[in-house]
Amino acid sequence: MNEGPATALSARQAPPAHGSGERARDPRPYQHYVYAYPHKTAYEELDDAPSLRDVWAGEPRDALALYLHIPFCEVRCGFCNLFTRIGAPDGLTTRYLEALERQALAVREALGDAEPVAFAAAAFGGGTPTFLTAGELERLCDIAEKRAGADLSAVPLSVEASPATATVDRLAVLADRGATRLSLGVQSFVEAEARAAVRPQRRADVEAALGRIRDAGIPVLNIDLIYGIEGQTEESWRHSLRAALAWRPEELYLYPLYVRPKTALGRREPDEAAWDTQRLRLYRHGRDLLLAEGYEQVSMRMFRRPGPPAQGPDDHACQTDGMVGLGCGARSYTSRLHYSFDYAVDMRETRAIVDRYTGTADFSRAHRGFRIGPAGDEPRRRHLLQSLLQAAGLGLAEYRARFGSCPADDFPAELADFATRGWLDGAAADAGLLRLSPEGLAHSDALGPALFSPAVRARMSAYEPR
Numbered sequence: 001m002n003e004g005p006a007t008a009l010s011a012r013q014a015p016p017a018h019g020s021g022e023r024a025r026d027p028r029p030y031q032h033y034v035y036a037y038p039h040k041t042a043y044e045e046l047d048d049a050p051s052l053r054d055v056w057a058g059e060p061r062d063a064l065a066l067y068l069h070i071p072f073c074e075v076r077c078g079f080c081n082l083f084t085r086i087g088a089p090d091g092l093t094t095r096y097l098e099a100l101e102r103q104a105l106a107v108r109e110a111l112g113d114a115e116p117v118a119f120a121a122a123a124f125g126g127g128t129p130t131f132l133t134a135g136e137l138e139r140l141c142d143i144a145e146k147r148a149g150a151d152l153s154a155v156p157l158s159v160e161a162s163p164a165t166a167t168v169d170r171l172a173v174l175a176d177r178g179a180t181r182l183s184l185g186v187q188s189f190v191e192a193e194a195r196a197a198v199r200p201q202r203r204a205d206v207e208a209a210l211g212r213i214r215d216a217g218i219p220v221l222n223i224d225l226i227y228g229i230e231g232q233t234e235e236s237w238r239h240s241l242r243a244a245l246a247w248r249p250e251e252l253y254l255y256p257l258y259v260r261p262k263t264a265l266g267r268r269e270p271d272e273a274a275w276d277t278q279r280l281r282l283y284r285h286g287r288d289l290l291l292a293e294g295y296e297q298v299s300m301r302m303f304r305r306p307g308p309p310a311q312g313p314d315d316h317a318c319q320t321d322g323m324v325g326l327g328c329g330a331r332s333y334t335s336r337l338h339y340s341f342d343y344a345v346d347m348r349e350t351r352a353i354v355d356r357y358t359g360t361a362d363f364s365r366a367h368r369g370f371r372i373g374p375a376g377d378e379p380r381r382r383h384l385l386q387s388l389l390q391a392a393g394l395g396l397a398e399y400r401a402r403f404g405s406c407p408a409d410d411f412p413a414e415l416a417d418f419a420t421r422g423w424l425d426g427a428a429a430d431a432g433l434l435r436l437s438p439e440g441l442a443h444s445d446a447l448g449p450a451l452f453s454p455a456v457r458a459r460m461s462a463y464e465p466r
Contacts, residue, residue, distance in 0.1 A: 026421060027446045029276055030228075030256050033301075034389065034448030037382045038370050040331060040343040042459040049365045050337070052110035059334045060322055061111055063120040066150045068100065068140060069327030070124065071354055072131040074164055075200065085127075085350045093132060095358040097139055103326050104147035106363035111324075119150040119324075123158040127329065130165035134173045141177040148326065153178040160185070163201055163209035171216035181220040182213050183253075189243035190236050193229045197257070203243075210247050220250040227282035228257035228275065237282050241289055252295065252303045254286045256445065283442060297391045300444035328357035332366075335379070339369030344466045370459075377453055379403075380410050385451050389444050393428055393435025407434055414450055423447060 032039075072088045088096070111117050122144060132140060144150045158181040159174055166184060174182070186206055188194050194201050213221055223244045227237055244252060256279045259270065287297065295303040323333040331340035342353050373379040380403055387394035400406055408415055415434075418424050423440030425433075440447060452460075 026443070027450070028272065029280055029443050030258065030445050031449045032445055033255075033258070034385060034445070036331070037385050037448075038338070038372070038378075038452070038456040039460065040340055041463040042456045043338070043340060043343070043368050043370050044459065046339070046367055046369055049367050051365050052107060053112070053364075055334055055337055055339070055366055056110050056112075061115055061117045063118060063322065065323040066119045066122040066144060066148055067323060067325045067327075067330050068122075068124050068129075068144060069126060069325065069330040070129040070132060070140070071096075071127040071327065071329050071350070073126065073128045074131060074162065085347065085354055088131070092354070092358070093136055096354070097132075097136060097143065099358045099360060100140075100326055101143050101147055102361070103363040104143050107324055107326065107332075108147060108149055110364065117149055119148075119155055121156045121158075122150050122152055125160050128162050128165055129159055130161040130167075130170050130174075132170075134167075134169040137170055137173045138177070141173070143326075148324065156180045158183060161209075161213075163206045166209040166212055168212055168216075171212055171218070175216045175218050179218050181222060181251075182216075182218045183222040183224065183251075184209065184213065185224045186240075186244065187224060187226040187255075188229060188232075188236075189240040190232075193232055193236060193240075196230045197226065214247065221247065222251035222253060223247070223249045224253045224255060225286075226255045226257050227286060228279040230270075232278075232282065234282065234285050237285060238289065241286055245293060248305070250305050250307075252290060253301050254283065254290075254303070255301055256283065280442065287442075297441070299390055300441050328354055335372075335374040337366065337369050337371055339366035342368060346466050349466050370456075377410075378456075380405075380407075381451055381453055384411065385448055388434060388436060388451075389448055391436070391441060393425070393433040396429075396432050396434060399434075411451070417450070418447060 071085055072093065073086055075086060108117075124140065129140070130137070141152055145152055155178075157174075157177075157179045159179050160183045161170075162185055166182075171182075187197060187199055189203055189206065191201070191203055210221075210223075225240055225244060283300075287303075290303045291297065295305055298304050322335075323331075325332040325340065328341045329343075331338060341357060344350050344353060372382065383399065383402065384394065384407055387399075394407065396406060403410070415424070418440065419426075421440075421443075423437055423443055425435040425437045425440070428435035436444070436447070
């Protein structure tokens with residue numbers, strides 16, 4: 001669940017203006033999970049459809065990230081607005097892997113051999129990568145290694161899974177091929193809450209899957225949990241947290257529930273003020289419990305048990321560009337262009353996009369994207385967003401070295417607004433940092449959208465959910 005797309009911004013979500021000495025009313029705390037900037041709803045068709053060789057020309061290639069997207073799930077959760085489809089009839093997974101291999105070869109050819117090409121991290125996401133059979137997972141790893149050129153045994157490899165698909169044979173393949181992190185989407189250990197989120201699962205099946213993951217010996221286990229489910233209380237939330245902690249996971253992600261268009265819960269119309277209050281209360285309860293248990297807070301969502309090595313860049317922390325995304329739901333990043341395939345949530349639309357992807361013969365061009373830099377305002381916004389949303393904060397010297405300025409000069413109104421709200425740590429400047437306060441971290445999903453540029457806001461507002 002590490003990729004939750006955002007929907008269009010409305011005027012009320014912009015950072016409100018206020019006069020000197022007057023504190024504006026706080027914006028709604030839950031607007032967007034800003035896991036990437038800009039979001040794919042800001043991407044547009046590229047009229048020139050540049051060749052990937054031109055897109056990657058002059059780009060650093062010595063520490064790339066590699067992401068392979070598998071757009072299949074056995075069921076679709078009620079809250080999910082990721083790019084995925086239910087099931088894969090008539091040999092669709094075979095056709096998809098064949099297309100993935102063609103794309104990997106095209107990208108590797110575009111990267112060329114004039115300079116060394118090396119990958120520093122890899123991830124399989126979705127969808128549910130473990131929807132694939134054990135044999136298909138072997139082939140997926142072969143595509144990453146033999147076609148894209150990543151050495152999976154030498155870099156952190158993160159894989160997402162669901163309880164039903166975390167089987168012994170699949171886990172054995174992943175462990176053997178070098179997986180260092182397995183992220184399991186549990187969301188709730190309370191069966192009634194799972195049903196309310198349209199995620200039918202039995203507690204016993206979840207526990208059995210966790211046992212298999214531990215037996216497989218993959219070094220880092222992450223468990224995803226959701227707060228804000230209808231009927232959820234502090235007691236039931238604490239019950240899920242304690243059930244997760246019993247497995248001593250190296251990482252825990254705590255996600256607020258969102259209700260998005262085109263999802264099973266999309267017709268729900270909650271009392272927004274009451275729901276915001278519930279989610280903030282549950283967030284603080286979960287945060288405080290995990291901190292008391294010795295976990296470190298990495299971001300609003302991510303908590304890590306001290307000791308295990310970091311598994312590549314943390315949330316929002318991919319400051320340098322250079323990500324190769326393979327698959328119809330993946331995005332790729334260079335310093336000048338972010339690009340991907342089409343995006344949708346509606347089942348018929350996603351099926352059509354998957355079918356078009358599997359039928360594609362020529363992957364040598366980028367057709368949809370966002371021109372981000374390297375000059376101008378957007379790279380600064382992206383760097384500020386992705387650093388400030390980390391608990392560690394933004395290094396002012398690093399920012400100045402990259403952009404020749406400081407964040408307060410580039411974003412005076414936004415940062416003054418955050419300071420007025422108590423969202424910034426006033427003592428961090430002494431350590432050369434711009435850092436959020438605990439309350440600022442709690443409001444990450446309001447603070448992030450406040451840093452979106454007018455151009456990105458306009459494109460996102462124009463996007464029609466489908």
